[in-house]
Amino acid sequence: MKHPSGYALIRRHLRRYPRSLRQHLIKELNQLVTYEPVIGIMGKTGVGKSSLCNALFRSEVCAVNAVEACTREPQRVRLRFGNHYLTLVDLPGVGESVTRDGEYRELYQEQLPQLDMVLWVLKADDRAYAVEEQFYQDVFAQYCGPRPPVLWVLNQVDKTEPAEQWNWPSAQPSALQAERIAQKQQAVARQLGQDILPVSVRGRYRLSRLVEAMITRLPKQARSPLVPLLQAGYRTQGVVDTARSSFGEAVVEVIDRIIDLAPLPQMARSALQAVTHTVARAARSLWGFFFS
Numbered sequence: 562m563k564h565p566s567g568y569a570l571i572r573r574h575l576r577r578y579p580r581s582l583r584q585h586l587i588k589e590l591n592q593l594v595t596y597e598p599v600i601g602i603m604g605k606t607g608v609g610k611s612s613l614c615n616a617l618f619r620s621e622v623c624a625v626n627a628v629e630a631c632t633r634e635p636q637r638v639r640l641r642f643g644n645h646y647l648t649l650v651d652l653p654g655v656g657e658s659v660t661r662d663g664e665y666r667e668l669y670q671e672q673l674p675q676l677d678m679v680l681w682v683l684k685a686d687d688r689a690y691a692v693e694e695q696f697y698q699d700v701f702a703q704y705c706g707p708r709p710p711v712l713w714v715l716n717q718v719d720k721t722e723p724a725e726q727w728n729w730p731s732a733q734p735s736a737l738q739a740e741r742i743a744q745k746q747q748a749v750a751r752q753l754g755q756d757i758l759p760v761s762v763r764g765r766y767r768l769s770r771l772v773e774a775m776i777t778r779l780p781k782q783a784r785s786p787l788v789p790l791l792q793a794g795y796r797t798q799g800v801v802d803t804a805r806s807s808f809g810e811a812v813v814e815v816i817d818r819i820i821d822l823a824p825l826p827q828m829a830r831s832a833l834q835a836v837t838h839t840v841a842r843a844a845r846s847l848w849g850f851f852f853s
Contacts, residue, residue, distance in 0.1 A: 570847060574840045578833060582823055589815045590844070593808070594851045597646040598783035599675055600775075601709070604682035605692070609716045609762055613682060614638075614649055616762045617772065618790050635668065640790050645852070647790040650676065669700045676709040677783040678775065685718040685745060685759070694753055710778040713755045714771060718742050719764030732765040769795055776803050781811040785852045804852065809845040813837055 571590060575583045602610045620640045636651040650672060681697070683690060701708055718734070719727045721742050726735035734742055742759050750757045758774060760767045772795040776784050785804040788796055816837045820830055 571840070571843060574836070574843045577836055579823075579825075582819065582833075585819055586816060589819065590812065593782055593811055593815065594786075595644065596782045596786045597648060598677045598779065598787050599648045599650060601650045601652055601669075601672055601676040601679045602682065603652050603669070603679055605684065605687075608682040608684040610651060610680075610682050612762045613680070613714065613716060613760075614651070616768060617792060617795065618647065618649075619792060635672065642789045645786050645789045647787060666696070666699055670704060673700075673704055673709060674706055678709050678779050679711045680714055680775075681711050682714045682716050683749065683757075685715050685742070686720045690749060690752055697753070711755070712771070712774055712778060713749075713753065713757050715746060715749060715757050715759045717761060717763070718745075718759045718766060719761040721745065727764055729764070732761075734764075734766070769797060773797070773800060773803075776800050781807040781814075784808070785848065788852050801848075805845050805848040808848055808852075809841040812841045812844040816840060 572583070572587065575586055578586065602614060604610050618640055619642055636649075638649045638651065640647045640649065652669060652672065681693070683693060697711075701711070718738075721734065721738045723735070723737060726738055727733075728735065733739075746757045746759050758767070758771050760771050762768070772791060776787065779787065784807045788800060788804050791800070817834070820833050820837075823830070825833070
């Protein structure tokens with residue numbers, strides 16, 4: 562268990578709770594701290610899924626092969642930093658063949674209940690996304706259970722014509738490229754009916770915005786544990802503030818749920834609920850102990 566002093570301070574704030582309830586709360590809070598996010602990476606072969614993951618996270622995720630599909634079976638890669646873990650499920654790319662796509666539909670639906678989020682990566686220089694649109698409808702629209710949030714990522718925008726105008730030192734497109742990237746983003750958004758995030762791994766473009774979107778869209782319990790696994794440049798103050806606030810909200814939800822289920826008189830229940838936000842404030846103040 563990481564940082565006993567942090568848990569000692571939490572216990573101090575929980576001293577008004579009955580002993581059995583206090584032990585249950587500590588256990589639940591520890592599960593929040595040690596939660597392991599699971600993120601699925603989807604998209605056609607060659608869109609740069611592995612390269613994107615390698616750019617975002619501290620460890621090399623999987624081999625990158627520019628010639629042939631390097632991912633034909635789900636690769637579960639478990640990353641670790643300190644006591645925190647992240648599992649990436651690198652799924653086979655769609656669009657290889659009709660036979661494979663049929664297999665992959667079943668595979669994706671098996672994976673959905675296990676995922677906290679999906680990054681669906683598109684290639685900016687593709688002309689059409691009918692395969693992705695159909696695949697999304699087949700896999701997600703027909704799925705009856707809770708669906709993880711999907712972030713649609715338009716990768717490799719540095720290849721947008723005129724590609725030779727990309728400003729590598731500033732990691733920015735030229736004015737003409739920026740205009741065409743915006744046009745492409747809008748066109749893909751209209752076709753898929755989804756918000757689209759344009760990025761470039763090679764061009765180091767807008768990856769921080771992608772991380773901010775991930776932190777915002779992930780379930781509350783998955784946000785803070787993701788932060789230690791991010792590359793240093795993406796652990797911005799905005800990302801940390803969102804994660805810290807979400808951690809406090811998750812703590813409140815845990816406490817409220819446990820109090821609601823406890824066999825307590827209404828007066829005792831109300832007294833405990835009155836100090837819930839004090840505990841949540843303490844948890845937020847200790848965010849750095851747990852996740853820095």
